């Protein structure tokens with residue numbers, strides 16, 4: 001026998017990196033509970049051995065100090081004591097029931113439901129929401145992606161995604177995939193495009209990012225100037241007759257109106273306002289029009305900046321005007337194992353009774369939550385259930401969210417760590433980490449093949465922590481929505497195999513809507529018991545697989561799954577739970593992009609009247625919000641080599657940029673009188689902070705940046721925690737946001753700088 005077979009520390013365990021939405025497949029070695037080695041999993045269906053530097057030190061997530069090991073209860077003096085699970089569950093259920101009876105179940109809000117590597121908790125949390133009758137919900141998507149989902153709903157009633165690995169022209173708008181990824185093997189793909197003379201990369205970013213360095217066309221747009229730039233690119237397509245009118249006639253409605261609106265754009269003026277030479281604007285438009293295929297992705301650089309919803313529309317209008325949808329390398333719809341957000345906006349969204357603002361994709365705008373809770377509005381939210389997210393740190397104006405939590409009648413946080421948010425909660429429930437339970441994500445947007453990875457636990461839960469499925473199950477029982485008697489017949493059916501179980505489960509779901517509402521917990525408690533050790537929380541995926549099999553049976557068959565009715569879904573489910581290398585769950589053919597459009601006529605609805613009005617009004621809209629008091633534009637939350645939202649709390653994880661430097665152009669440093677490595681004070685309308693200055697000539701003069709995911713409380717040696725770096729949301733305000741989606745303008749925070757005398 002070799003060492004590898006006898007020595008447990010030599011075994012490679014398959015899992016994924018949980019630090020960004022890509023979830024690259026990795027293999028890790030363990031010494032007791034320590035992850036000692038990490039390498040890319042070459043057999044992984046999506047990442048094929050690829051990782052970035054962040055994965056290699058993942059033990060700093062798994063074994064950080066300050067992991068929660070027992071339920072915590074807040075005492076009136078603000079301190080916490082450990083309580084046992086039975087006490088915690090009973091008191092949490094009673095706390096929510098008190099709010100239900102005093103204020104109404106609709107005053108309970110559920111926030112979160114998953115991070116970068118864990119979405120099963122959201123599937124179970126949805127059940128608890130139903131059990132509580134809590135209709136209000138929100139999560140981080142409502143501070144970045146709701147403008148996009150509103151636009152996608154209007155255009156497609158579906159989500160679109162690019163095929164960057166195949167695209168002739170790849171366009172990144174306010175997106176730095178070198179560091180933030182967002183599609184498989186990002187750096188390999190970027191390098192391949194850069195190395196191929198027949199392909200082009202277009203990067204729209206004020207900073208000369210690592211991605212911009214590889215680009216054929218880098219458009220250093222002035223911060224906040226993207227609407228002008230994209231309007232001008234669209235206008236050039238129209239003016240120079242570069243629009244694919246044939247494609248539009250066949251596949252879209254509303255083209256004439258849209259083209260007419262672009263025709264009114266003053267190209268030279270808008271180019272100038274965006275800071276880009278008109279000649280470069282024209283060359284960019286021509287390159288797009290000449291391409292066989294164009295794939296575009298926007299991200300926070302525009303989603304968290306002025307005119308964000310309009311820009312989400314304009315960039316899509318540009319690739320639609322050149323007809324780059326539904327062809328290899330172009331934009332496409334895709335299947336989904338379980339959609340994280342819906343793309344069904346019509347323009348008549350329901351309104352949040354407290355703020356009066358639109359609830360897009362079912363999510364209350366993040367920027368409205370704390371303001372609402374701190375108001376005296378009779379409909380205000382009174383209780384919060386927060387799961388796998390850290391809104392005190394991640395939402396605008398941290399202090400306001402802290403106050404909102406204190407103003408709440410009751411709040412519960414389910415997390416692995418005593419986070420900034422947990423520190424304000426009535427109860428904190430300890431979750432097993434993402435390596436201590438089975439988990440997956442629903443981010444996958446691949447086409448023609450779409451892939452998912454369900455990875456089994458590689459460690460036992462720490463202390464008394466529990467997988468969320470178990471926490472939600474205990475809550476459901478304490479709330480009285482499910483009893484052992486309800487579950488027994490289904491457990492017996494599950495013993496007899498999937499076919500018998502499926503029939504029994506569907507029967508119960510039809511007869512008992514309350515049980516159907518917590519279907520996840522029911523599956524966990526019944527089917528889950530028949531699954532291999534540690535896999536019970538994956539049971540909810542059986543239902544996702546069934547639903548997908550109903551909607552996409554041909555695509556499942558093309559991916560190799562066999563069977564009729566429930567058997568087809570079950571075949572997918574069984575593949576999912578037994579393949580830590582990941583599974584191709586659907587396979588399509590290119591023309592089928594159109595089949596997945598949700599519009600009744602299966603065409604693109606190119607004209608969004610409200611946004612065409614906005615486009616026509618653009619000449620009067622400011623492109624600069626700086627003032628004498630705040631002359632700099634702060635990009636508050638840049639993705640860097642070692643940032644991962646607040647998933648990794650241990651600063652020792654970082655090999656560089658330990659404090660999260662404030663980047664500024666050398667000429668600005670000179671003007672402010674600050675040297676490299678010196679301290680600099682940054683002040684905004686929202687607050688002030690001191691950071692280390694990094695002189696960086698990739699920044700545009702006047703543009704400064706701070707990284708995301710810093711400013712977390714951590715105690716390296718135990719004892720009182722210290723704060724490492726700047727928490728950007730100590731500098732932001734809830735009122736600084738997009739008028740349509742309510743998403744924050746974190747990438748455009750007017751700021752002042754001054755040298756700090758040491």
Ligand SMILES: Nc1nc2c(c(=O)[nH]1)N[C@H]1C(S)=C(S)[C@@H](COP(=O)(O)OP(=O)(O)OC[C@H]3O[C@@H](n4cnc5c(=O)[nH]c(N)nc54)[C@H](O)[C@@H]3O)O[C@H]1N2
Pocket residue numbers: 019020021144173174175176177179180181182204205206207209221222223224225226299300301302305635637638639640641642643644645708709747748
């Ligand atoms: N390393 C790392 N990767 C991550 C994460 C992480 O924390 N760390 N988080 C993940 C998450 S949750 C997300 S949402 C994504 C976000 O991924 P990205 O959106 O790519 O990340 P950011 O660095 O926030 O912003 C992207 C770019 O926007 C540019 N920008 C700033 N202002 C403007 C502007 O006015 N116009 C334009 N066009 N660009 C502008 C910035 O210079 C920056 O290069 O990253 C994911 N991946």
Ligand SMILES: Nc1nc2c(c(=O)[nH]1)N[C@H]1C(S)=C(S)[C@@H](COP(=O)(O)OP(=O)(O)OC[C@H]3O[C@@H](n4cnc5c(=O)[nH]c(N)nc54)[C@H](O)[C@@H]3O)O[C@H]1N2
Pocket residue numbers: 115116118121139140141143144300387388389390391393394395396414415416417419431432433434468636637638644645646647708728729732746
């Ligand atoms: N100023 C500014 N603010 C920003 C951004 C920015 O660029 N600038 N970016 C924004 C973006 S795009 C995003 S997506 C948000 C992200 O912000 P959030 O949605 O709040 O998410 P994370 O910071 O990723 O926090 C994830 C939480 O999950 C916990 N956790 C980890 N594993 C588990 C688990 O297995 N179970 C449970 N229950 N919990 C777990 C972690 O401890 C952490 O508290 O931040 C946003 N905030």
Ligand code: SF4
Pocket residue numbers: 017018019020021022023024050051052053054055181
């Ligand atoms: S951080 Fe993202 S890209 Fe990097 S290894 Fe982890 S999942 Fe992959």
Ligand SMILES: [Mo]
Pocket residue numbers: 140144
């Ligand atoms: Mo995000």
